Amino acid sequence: MKKLLAEFFGTFWLVFGGCGSAIFAAGIPNVGIGFAGVALAFGLTVLTMAYAVGHISGGHFxxxxxxxxxxxxxxxxxxxxxxxLAQTIGAIVAGSALYFIASGNSDFFIDNTQAGAFASNGYGAFSPNGYSLETAFATEFLLTLFFLLIILGATDKFANGKFAGVAIGLGLTLIHLISIPITNTSVNPARSTSQALIAMGEPLTQLWMFWTAPILGAIAAGFIYKTLLQKKETA
Incomplete structure (x- = not known):
């Protein structure tokens, strides 16, 4: 149960911090944090929770x-x-908390006919810059693949594990710097689910891709690292 609670709280923080920065802070005129700020926010959520609860559950989120x-x-x-289940529930609870807070502003509304509605992910007309399904799929697949290579390498027993959280957090920051303009960056099906369930409409119908591409990319990375990169024990 402690492991599942760690995954719940870690994923909650990832969605609340990352998507919250996009919803509340990215677009404020003159002082908004922009794409770079949102990318850093996502990286910081993973970095902080990796050290906070990673030793309990492994810090998947x-x-x-x-x-x-x-x-x-x-x-x-x-x-x-x-x-x-723990990750997805944590993400949905975080998304609900964001919605509750955002609703406190009388001007708040979700226009789910526009890309990035409530920090949702999308492709085609719902990509921030109109990228097709094929290119969005390739982006999510490749970036998740490399994210897992970073995780597997940084947490390898032969690596310096003290800095694993830093490498993983900065890796996620870089991923967001690359792909926010393409898909609004998922590489995380739970994160995509929480925002799509609140935005509804087209973001929800496109959610399948943000489960399929990241999971396939992650599985590919697991097999690549295990068979091609992982250092073998010596007698």
Whole structure:
């Protein structure tokens, strides 16, 4: 139960901090944090929670990460469903908290006919810059693949584990700097689910892609690291 609570709170913080920065702080004229600020916010959420609760649950905070660690031989298949449920519930609760806070502003409304509604992800007309389904899929697949390579490498028993959280947090920051203009950056199905469920409309119908591409990319990374990169034990 402690592991599941750690995943719940870690994913809550990721969504609340990352998506919250996009909803509340990114677009304020003259003083808004912009894309770079949102990218840094997502990285900081993972970095801080990796050190806060990573020692309890492993610090996944993302269904794709759980799948990738399973494929890499670092996580048992029997725990996949419960971890993913804890992550997704944490994300949805965070999204609901963001909605409640945003509703305190009389000017607040969600226009789900526009890209990025309530920090949701999208492709085609719902991509921030109109990127197609194919290019959005490739982006989410590749960036999640490299995110998992960073995680698997930084947490390898032969690596300097003291700095794993820094590498992973900065890796997620870089991922957002690349892909916010393309898909509004997912690489995390739970994060995508929380915002799509609140935005509804087209963001919800496109949600399938933000489960499929990250999970496939993560699984590919797990097998690549385990078979091609992982240092073998010597006798």
């Amino acid at each position: 993302n269904p794709a990460v759980s799948f990738g660690l399973w494929a890499g031989g670092r996580f048992p298949a029997k725990d996949l469903v419960t971890y993913i």
